[in-house]
Amino acid sequence: MPSRKFADGEVVRGRWPGSSLYFEVEVLSHDSKSQLYTVKYKDGTELELKESDIKPLTSFKQRKSGSTSSSPSRRRGSRGSRGSRGSRSRSRSRSPGRPRKSSSQSSRRSASASHNVDIKEMRKEVLEVKLTPLVLKPFGNSITRYNGEPEHRERNAIPHKNTQEQFPLSQESSYISTQYSLRPRREEIKLKEIDSEEENIVLKGTTLSRTLEVTATQTKDLEFGGVPGVFLIMLGLPAFLFLLLLLCRQREPSLLNFPPPLPALYDLWETRVFGVYLLWFFVQALFYLLPIGKVVEGTPLTDGRRLKYRLNGNAIYDFYIGRELNPRIGTFDLKYFCELRPGLIGWVVINLVMLLAEMKLQNRATPSLAMVLVNSFQLLYVVDALWNEEAVLTTMDIIHDGFGFMLAFGDLVWVPFIYSFQAFYLVHHPNEVSWLAASLIVAVKLCGYVIFRCANAQKNAFRKNPTDPRLAHLKTIHTSTGKSLLVSGWWGLVRHPNYLGDLIMALAWSLPCGFNHILPYFYVIYFTALLVHREARDERQCRRKYGAAWAEYCRRVPYRIVPGVY
Ligand code: NDP
Secondary structure: OOOOOOOOOOOEEEOOOOOEEEEEEEEEEEEOOOOOEEEOOOOOOEEEEEEHHHHHHHHHHHHHOOOOOOHHHHHHHOOOOHHHHHHHHHHHOOOOOOOOOOOOHHHHHOOOHHHHHHHHHHOOOOOOOOEEEEEOOOOOOOOOOOOOOOHHHHHHHHHHHHHOOOOOOOOOOOOOOOEEEEEEEEHHHHHHHHHHHHHHHOOOOOOOOOOOOOOOOOOOOOOOHHHHHHHHHHHHHHHHHHHHHHHOOOOOOOOOOOOOOOOOOOHHHHHHHHHHHHHHHHHHHHHHHHOOOOOOOOOOOOOOOOOOOOOOHHHHHHHHHOOOOEEEOOEEEHHHHHHHHHHHHHHHHEEEHHHHHHHHHHHOOOHHHHHHHHHHHHHHHOOOOHHHHHHHHHHHHHHOOOOOOHHHHHHHHHHHHHOOOHHHHHHOOOOOHHHHHHHHHHHHHHHHHHHHHHHHHHHHHHHOOOOOOOHHOOOOEOOOOOEEEEEHHHHHHHOOOHHHHHHHHHHHHHHHHOOOOOHHHHHHHHHHHHHHHHHHHHHHHHHHHHHHHHHHHHOOOOOOOOOOOO
């Protein structure tokens, strides 16, 4: 068990990244694996430092008082008078992320061999410190992230005025969601080696994850009711799906009726159907693999994080939420593929099949207006999702959730079979819609679509390029992560305008089925519950990510989904 020198809560002096300046810090925690201390500066900044970058207060004071010092700051201070080294040290501290100068440059400055030794020594001490992006812990992490942007420089410079020392931060190392961590280069090389070993391990099919692909589920806060909740969901969802489909086939369906009996087991299995489904899945996979279309980058992942191993038994929860954030076979991204293709396109195909079934079962030469409305509305939704395919990369499903039962079942079963429910209902329960009613329903759909599309487009454009001149008129709140939050425009109306639009559209999909039964409205009810719950999850994550900035956003935009109501 490696020992640690400083205890949690101890007040010590911590070196500021890339500089020779030491500030008073409080030790928050220590990671025995990485041997890094998480420390908090007086202004609230939290960084990870290695032990050699931390000095006890007492020793620091003694050295300062003039005794022979091994303190980097002290030694560098005394060497400051030697011209070039002094200036290098200063320039280094001005720009922590700057690459080290070439050895030829330095050696030109060296007048003697001993001088060279000194320089080497100093480099070891000063330049081996490199700023590396520290992993963003997706949950429960309140560490302030620095991105080196000027606004943060200002903010962080203020509290340090107390110490009468200034430490301008680097602008070169600006990168969204980056924290600074002091690590010697050789440790990084070791980390890289570990990474590549891990990659090999993944390829060999073990359960180890590569750092970049480590699951986002390493959290103490289990969602969806924890283990019992997800267990019930996993049992309940398939059963509920059956119930709805069976009810929908009944001539007089009623939720108050005793649930219809399950068909015999042999009725549930049709090899031909299973074969068609597999074929469908693999044809989609084939299309996905075609080397056509643009290649885009996803949002920054957890680069640089050390692997964590979960030692407690949470198999059920992990199975539900998914261990792997981005499971891939080579370049085939399983989650991304399932999110959009087999399920969404399958939904449209099932809708079309229902349209034909309606014509056949009801002896119609043309599909009913209700069926046309449902089909075209939902086709628009799917085409929109595929057209704006890139936007899926910034959704919670991709960024936050692992690929487990929840997404696999949701994408492959729930979406195609429940979302096509209105069309299925109309096959067995025809509903004549007047042209006037149809026009009103179309208006509702368009209203929802405009809100949904504009809100999503606005946020995506902003996340892609926050300085986009087309968005210059919008007000924003800056956050400590470097990202900003929109606080006017669609995102100033409510905190989830895209959910509002989606819900209005959901209502428009059900209206063509008439008001004879609640069954076709199941989707609206379920979707409201889903989005209310999803909004709460997102809210929690955003509060964690953005802290005070999120609280300010909530203050300025008090409603979540429906203006003035919720
Ligand atoms: P959002 O697209 O709403 O993304 C939420 C994220 O947006 C937040 O985590 C935050 O991430 C960012 N954000 C929040 N507020 C702001 C703001 N004011 N300014 C800038 N960024 C902000 O979430 P979803 O992934 O849940 O939804 C995506 C779409 O998919 C929605 O239209 C939704 O209706 C739809 N959907 C449809 C479903 C269906 O079954 N039909 C199911 C689920 C969703 P960060 O700051 O990190 O960028």
